[in-house]
Amino acid sequence: MVRYNRGVALDDLDARVRLAMFAHLDRVSAAHPDGIPSSVINSFVFDGRPLRLIVQPGIRKPADLSAALTIRTTYTPPGAQAPYHDEIDLQGNLRYKWRGTEPAHADNRALREAMQRGAPLAYFYPIAKGVYHAFYPVYLVEEDTARHEFAVALDEQPHSADWTTGRVAERRYSPHLTLRRLHQAVFRPKVLRAYLSQCALCRLRHASLLDAAHILPDHHDRGDPVVPNGLAMCKIHHAAYDANIIGIRPDHIVQVRNDILAEIDGPMLRHGLQEMHGTTILLPRSRTDHPDPTRLDERWEQFSATA
Numbered sequence: 001m002v003r004y005n006r007g008v009a010l011d012d013l014d015a016r017v018r019l020a021m022f023a024h025l026d027r028v029s030a031a032h033p034d035g036i037p038s039s040v041i042n043s044f045v046f047d048g049r050p051l052r053l054i055v056q057p058g059i060r061k062p063a064d065l066s067a068a069l070t071i072r073t074t075y076t077p078p079g080a081q082a083p084y085h086d087e088i089d090l091q092g093n094l095r096y097k098w099r100g101t102e103p104a105h106a107d108n109r110a111l112r113e114a115m116q117r118g119a120p121l122a123y124f125y126p127i128a129k130g131v132y133h134a135f136y137p138v139y140l141v142e143e144d145t146a147r148h149e150f151a152v153a154l155d156e157q158p159h160s161a162d163w164t165t166g167r168v169a170e171r172r173y174s175p176h177l178t179l180r181r182l183h184q185a186v187f188r189p190k191v192l193r194a195y196l197s198q199c200a201l202c203r204l205r206h207a208s209l210l211d212a213a214h215i216l217p218d219h220h221d222r223g224d225p226v227v228p229n230g231l232a233m234c235k236i237h238h239a240a241y242d243a244n245i246i247g248i249r250p251d252h253i254v255q256v257r258n259d260i261l262a263e264i265d266g267p268m269l270r271h272g273l274q275e276m277h278g279t280t281i282l283l284p285r286s287r288t289d290h291p292d293p294t295r296l297d298e299r300w301e302q303f304s305a306t307a
Contacts, residue, residue, distance in 0.1 A: 014065055018120055018137075020046050021053065021069065025122060025134045033207045034192035035127035036134060054124060054132070059099055061110035067119045068110040071096055071138075071152070075126035093141060093151035094123070094182075101148050111150055115140035123152065125186060128193060133186045154182065187225035188212040194289040195232035200281040201246075201254060202272070204234045211238040215295040228292040231281070236272055245273065247303030250296045252281045257306065 024044045028036050042052045053060060053070050060070040087095045099107035114121060120137030127133055135154055142151035191212035198205050213233045216223040223229065231248070233241060240246045247255045256277040263269060283290055 014067065014119065017046055017051070017062070017065065017069065020044075021122060022120075022136055025136055029134055033189060033210075034197050035131035035189040038130045038132065041124065041132065041134070053122065057099060057107075059107040059111060061107065066110070067114035067117055068107070068121060068140075070122045070124065071111075072124035072132065073126055075129050075131075077129070088182075093153050094138075095144075095147070095149045096140075096152045098148040098150075103145060111140055112143060115143060115150060123154070125182065127186060127189050131189075131193070133189055135182075135185070183225040184218075187227075187230060190227050191230035191232050194227050194230075194284040194286065195282060196285075198232060198282055199234040199237060200231050200283075201237045201276050201279070202234060203282060206234075209234050211235055213238045213241055215291060215299050222295060227284075227289045229295055231291060236268075237276070240273060244303050244306045246276060247300055248281060248291075248296060249300055250293050252283065252291070252296075254279050254281060255303070257303075 021044060025041075028040050028043075032040060038054045041054050042050075044051050044053050051062060054072055058072040058074060059068055061068045096111075098111075099105050102108070113119075118139065120139060122134055122136040123138045124132040124134055139153045140150045141153045143149075144151070188211070192207060192210055197207045197210060199210060204210065210232055211234075213231045214223055214225075215229050215231060218225070231241075237246065241248070245257050245260055247257075249255060254276045256273055260269075261274055261277060263274075281291075
């Protein structure tokens with residue numbers, strides 16, 4: 001028997017399913033850095049049988065288990081009204097709504113069972129329609145029957161085995177810090193998806209070699225982890241951008257610092273950096289995802305001061 005963090009023993013089947021699910025999510029998260037399609041998430045196989053992890057609506061409890069296994073937030077297109085309002089409370093926990101308003105609904109009982117047992121779940125946050133970022137393990141830590149919702153503690157690490165030994169790290173996140181951490185986690189997949197998993201400068205398409213570069217850094221007042229403050233860049237160009245070796249003008253033209261242009265070195269300098277000078281960056285298809293011109297302008301001024 002495996003004991004979960006609240007000291008309640010669950011059967012081996014429940015523990016094996018959750019461990020196998022986390023291993024599956026490890027694999028598919030690594031393979032899909034721009035967000036995991038729901039079909040890939042649902043390719044999970046346990047003991048030789050397919051086991052869907054995402055269902056309609058958003059709470060999943062397999063028939064063989066007594067506690068909920070996964071939860072998700074429904075994707076809402078820009079400008080549309082969200083069917084559920086998942087928020088962050090004063091303790092830094094995600095507030096996840098019941099299924100309907102009936103406390104005895106089977107889905108709500110499954111969530112309550114997971115909370116009482118301290119069972120870890122996976123939470124799927126939408127990147128685009130049918131595409132998700134997986135947070136796991138997460139824990140249901142409180143229920144508010146008046147507001148028809150549960151409090152969900154998002155673990156600080158994307159995956160941790162602490163629940164198998166009964167240890168749970170303290171969670172003292174403020175609402176701002178928790179929201180920022182959640183948004184930072186989905187920043188890279190959203191930026192990569194906006195740029196079709198290509199470097200905006202050299203068009204490299206290997207997602208494992210791509211980063212989501214901030215135009216204004218994270219510590220800046222307007223350094224929010226949102227797509228208009230991001231650029232998909234390969235690791236070389238990201239490092240060069242952060243070091244002000246290259247800059248991007250507000251009209252999307254790449255400039256290379258003068259002293260770098262004057263250097264003579266090998267093919268990486270010549271083809272990787274110098275030949276970027278005067279080129280135009282790749283832009284996302286959607287104008288709402290284009291780099292914010294005011295942020296570009298401020299960052300360009302910083303670059304110009306060093307050039």
